[in-house]
Amino acid sequence: MRKFSGIVLAGGNSSRYNGDKAFASYQGKPFYQHAIDLLVPIADHVYVVCRPDQTDAIADHRVSIINDDELYRGDGPLAGIYSAIAVTDAQWNLAVPVDTPFMDKTIVHALVKQIDPAYDAIIPCVDGRVQPLVGFYKNNVQTVIKELLAEGRRSMHQLLTRIKVKYVSFQEKDSIYFANINSADDFQHYMTNEGSERDEKNDTFSLDNCGYNKFNNRFDRDHCSYFANNAFTNSCRFLLW
Numbered sequence: 001m002r003k004f005s006g007i008v009l010a011g012g013n014s015s016r017y018n019g020d021k022a023f024a025s026y027q028g029k030p031f032y033q034h035a036i037d038l039l040v041p042i043a044d045h046v047y048v049v050c051r052p053d054q055t056d057a058i059a060d061h062r063v064s065i066i067n068d069d070e071l072y073r074g075d076g077p078l079a080g081i082y083s084a085i086a087v088t089d090a091q092w093n094l095a096v097p098v099d100t101p102f103m104d105k106t107i108v109h110a111l112v113k114q115i116d117p118a119y120d121a122i123i124p125c126v127d128g129r130v131q132p133l134v135g136f137y138k139n140n141v142q143t144v145i146k147e148l149l150a151e152g153r154r155s156m157h158q159l160l161t162r163i164k165v166k167y168v169s170f171q172e173k174d175s176i177y178f179a180n181i182n183s184a185d186d187f188q189h190y191m192t193n194e195g196s197e198r199d200e201k202n203d204t205f206s207l208d209n210c211g212y213n214k215f216n217n218r219f220d221r222d223h224c225s226y227f228a229n230n231a232f233t234n235s236c237r238f239l240l241w
């Protein structure tokens with residue numbers, strides 16, 4: 001049996017974003033690709049769980065591209081985790097959403113070290129906030145997810161109340177890695193208004209809002225509107241979720 005699979009959660013509706021977040025671009029690379037590149041080196045196999053209309057546009061021969069189980073299609077991240085667990089033979093599954101493009105391998109390595117058979121999930125808690133979209137889920141949680149979705153409950157936090165969770169604490173300085181992009185405006189606001197509070201160092205940070213146009217299945221580079229050079233430092237203080 002494989003030790004763990006990677007799950008890229010890509011099938012959201014991005015209703016708060018101008019375009020499909022999965023195909024938004026950060027440092028010239030689509031968000032979904034950041035998640036794949038993070039997981040491929042450490043997971044035994046990676047599944048990208050997406051909507052059917054995204055399937056052809058997600059191109060990476062190293063991963064399996066699957067859709068949510070028809071029963072739960074569009075039921076949120078729980079549906080994505082359920083659907084990947086349904087096809088993998090791995091005991092553990094590391095979920096990563098597409099909208100945390102700054103997630104870093106240091107975080108996932110720290111989580112890997114915490115895998116513990118006594119628990120059903122290994123979940124980060126950053127500066128006191130639980131971050132259930134990035135975390136390890138044991139394959140037995142599939143039954144619990146099924147129950148939740150049958151009850152019409154789609155919350156990741158509900159899942160955590162019904163399984164044994166080992167919380168792994170991260171410090172406030174690591175919150176940048178967990179920042180998720182819900183809307184382009186949130187991000188632009190952060191980059192323009194909060195930037196002055198950060199140390200400006202060497203790193204280059206860019207979010208090209210080259211929104212993937214979900215209506216005609218193409219990248220729309222004419223609408224690239226954001227670019228900023230900034231450093232993320234330990235003094236960063238923002239959480240977008």
Ligand SMILES: Nc1nc2c(ncn2[C@@H]2O[C@H](COP(=O)(O)OP(=O)(O)OP(=O)(O)O)[C@@H](O)[C@H]2O)c(=O)[nH]1
Nearest residue numbers: 010011012013014015016074075076077080097098
């Ligand atoms: N496979 C799959 N992934 C999902 C689904 N819903 C959300 N996700 C993913 O889960 C992560 C968090 O999604 P959210 O930001 O909560 O929801 P969203 O639908 O992407 O965005 P909003 O419509 O703005 O709420 C993202 O990576 C989504 O792509 C789903 O039904 N299936």
